[in-house]
Amino acid sequence: xxxxxxxxxxxxxxxxxxxxxxxxxxxxxxxxxxxxxxxxxxxxxxxxxxxxxxxxxxxxxxxxxxxxxxxxxxxxxxxxxxxxxxxxxxxxxxxxxxxxxxxxxxxxxxxxxxxxxxxxxxxxxxxxxxxxxxxxxxxxxxxxxxxxxxxxxxxxxxxxxxxxxxxxxxxxxxxxxxxxxxxxxxxxxxxxxxxxxxxxxxxxxxxxxxxxxxxxxxxxxxxxxxxxxxxxxxxxxxxxxxxxxxxxxxxxxxxxxxx
Amino acid sequence: xxxxxxxxxxxxxxxxxxxxxxxxxxxxxxxxxxxxxxxxxxxxxxxxxxxxxxxxxxxxxxxxxxxxxxxxxxxxxxxxxxxxxxxxxxxxxxxxxxxxxxxxxxxxxxxxxxxxxxxxxxxxxxxxxxxxxxxxxxxxxxxxxxxxxxxxxxxxxxxxxxxxxxxxxxxxxxxxxxxxxxxxxxxxxxxxxxxxxxxxxxxxxxxxxxxxxxxxxxxxxxxxxxxxxxxxxxxxxxxxxxxxxxxxxxxxxxxxxxxxxxxxx
Numbered sequence: 001x002x003x004x005x006x007x008x009x010x011x012x013x014x015x016x017x018x019x020x021x022x023x024x025x026x027x028x029x030x031x032x033x034x035x036x037x038x039x040x041x042x043x044x045x046x047x048x049x050x051x052x053x054x055x056x057x058x059x060x061x062x063x064x065x066x067x068x069x070x071x072x073x074x075x076x077x078x079x080x081x082x083x084x085x086x087x088x089x090x091x092x093x094x095x096x097x098x099x100x101x102x103x104x105x106x107x108x109x110x111x112x113x114x115x116x117x118x119x120x121x122x123x124x125x126x127x128x129x130x131x132x133x134x135x136x137x138x139x140x141x142x143x144x145x146x147x148x149x150x151x152x153x154x155x156x157x158x159x160x161x162x163x164x165x166x167x168x169x170x171x172x173x174x175x176x177x178x179x180x181x182x183x184x185x186x187x188x189x190x191x192x193x194x195x196x197x198x199x200x201x202x203x204x205x206x207x208x209x210x211x212x213x214x215x216x217x218x219x220x221x222x223x224x225x226x227x228x229x230x231x232x233x234x235x236x237x238x239x240x241x242x243x244x245x246x247x248x249x250x251x252x253x254x255x256x257x258x259x
Numbered sequence: 260x261x262x263x264x265x266x267x268x269x270x271x272x273x274x275x276x277x278x279x280x281x282x283x284x285x286x287x288x289x290x291x292x293x294x295x296x297x298x299x300x301x302x303x304x305x306x307x308x309x310x311x312x313x314x315x316x317x318x319x320x321x322x323x324x325x326x327x328x329x330x331x332x333x334x335x336x337x338x339x340x341x342x343x344x345x346x347x348x349x350x351x352x353x354x355x356x357x358x359x360x361x362x363x364x365x366x367x368x369x370x371x372x373x374x375x376x377x378x379x380x381x382x383x384x385x386x387x388x389x390x391x392x393x394x395x396x397x398x399x400x401x402x403x404x405x406x407x408x409x410x411x412x413x414x415x416x417x418x419x420x421x422x423x424x425x426x427x428x429x430x431x432x433x434x435x436x437x438x439x440x441x442x443x444x445x446x447x448x449x450x451x452x453x454x455x456x457x458x459x460x461x462x463x464x465x466x467x468x469x470x471x472x473x474x475x476x477x478x479x480x481x482x483x484x485x486x487x488x489x490x491x492x493x494x495x496x497x498x499x500x501x502x503x504x505x506x507x508x509x510x511x512x513x514x515x516x517x518x519x520x521x522x523x524x
Contacts, residue, residue, distance in 0.1 A: 155351065155353070155355050156355055156357065158323075158325040158355075159349070159351065159355040159357075161324075161325070161344050161345060162323060162324070162325070162344060162345055162347070162348065162349045163345070163348075163368070163369065163372065163417070163421060164345040164372040164421060165372075173357070173368075174357075177359060178357055178359050180359075181359070253359070254401070255358050255359050255401040255402075255403060258400075258401045258403050258404050259403055259404065
């Protein structure tokens with residue numbers, strides 16, 4: 001009875017198993033709702049699920065899936081390296097305006113800069129990569145720059161200087177080593193953004209393949225069950241990678257879990 | 260009680276600090292001298308006391324070199340050279356022990372910065388200090404696995420290994436229970452009696468505990484009609500016979516001293 005009351009109260013404390021039941025309940029509820037009141041233009045949940053099962057058994061999906069994953073990881077890696085360099089160097093007054101400008105570039109729309117990158121890129125692959133980097137880095141950088149402007153970090157930097165570390169040693173100890181776990185967390189939080197952009201970018205460069213091209217092709221023939229099944233694949237992949245990054249972070253930085 | 264006050268070790272001269280036009284510190288002047296006791300390596304323990312919001316932390320930051328004063332200077336050493344950041348060790352109230360480093364690594368970094376300890380002797384120095392500070396069993400732990408008292412001991416051990424003559428302690432008794440406060444008091448007492456030039460500067464609003472281990476007290480307070488806080492009084496506890504005594508807190512003279520200081524705050 002108490003457990004039931006807790007479910008309904010703000011800050012209610014419930015067991016993990018109860019929370020899993022609540023989530024399952026919502027999924028069933030929403031499935032029923034969309035089945036009963038479904039829009040005739042949209043596929044029913046059952047149809048989407050059947051299409052999903054069919055899709056994951058085709059090799060065509062996996063070829064495009066692997067292509068998207070490979071491209072995403074490549075872009076994420078390059079973005080992370082560029083973000084880390086800009087973040088660490090942003091404490092140098094000469095470099096700070098560059099980092100701030102790149103961070104502000106998040107307000108520029110991707111479609112607005114396509115022409116620029118089309119002119120600058122020598123091939124489709126380069127265009128895709130530059131668009132993706134442009135889409136990801138400003139968001140990465142905004143999160144990582146926010147990490148630098150905290151009181152805790154100021155205290156840690158002062159502590160390093162008081163402990164006779166020179167300024168470069170201080171950057172290494174406090175920003176690079178000390179905040180690596182936060183960088184991985186930023187990577188995890190922004191992965192969704194990267195995953196979102198890549199599907200869009202792949203749709204712009206059809207010849208390169210990827211899940212984005214499957215979306216375009218399915219949309220052209222109004223195969224909405226396939227579009228929704230692809231969305232489900234994209235969602236599940238995102239959730240799985242998010243979970244994996246969380247585990248990798250806790251495993252790589254044991255001080256986060258030691259108490 | 261035989262003693263002699265010899266060379267000046269630290270001098271704070273005419274420090275002013277304002278924030279947004281509001282004067283926080285005004286005409287701060289203080290001097291700490293080398294106390295010599297025949298046959299002993301007696302260091303100095305100075306307390307800087309004042310009410311909350313009086314600018315103690317601001318003065319602390321200026322002395323440690325992490326904050327620039329509007330005017331005035333802090334000078335250290337027998338040659339009274341301008342103090343640079345890194346010349347005064349600091350034990351922060353919230354310790355700032357890097358959570359990503361194990362205790363041993365923290366101490367290794369510290370000892371590597373001590374020019375008086377050769378690389379061959381660094382390991383020995385860590386073992387000795389860990390033993391003295393009851394940290395031997397905690398060397399392979401991360402700071403998050405330590406209690407507040409243990410973190411403070413790591414922080415003090417770190418500063419001792421770096422080897423600065425001056426150590427600033429910000430509210431060293433805050434957040435500790437009664438037993439831990441006694442242990443810290445004893446520890447600071449021991450530290451101050453190991454090196455002639457070692458000078459501990461305690462910034463605290465805990466009068467009883469900080470005065471009990473000090474040889475000199477500086478009172479930071481406001482003067483009527485004048486903006487900002489300044490050093491309004493210096494009390495020499497040695498000449499009053501209220502220094503270097505075990506169980507001093509139980510004496511009536513000490514209780515009188517507390518009343519006197521409280522009245523001046």
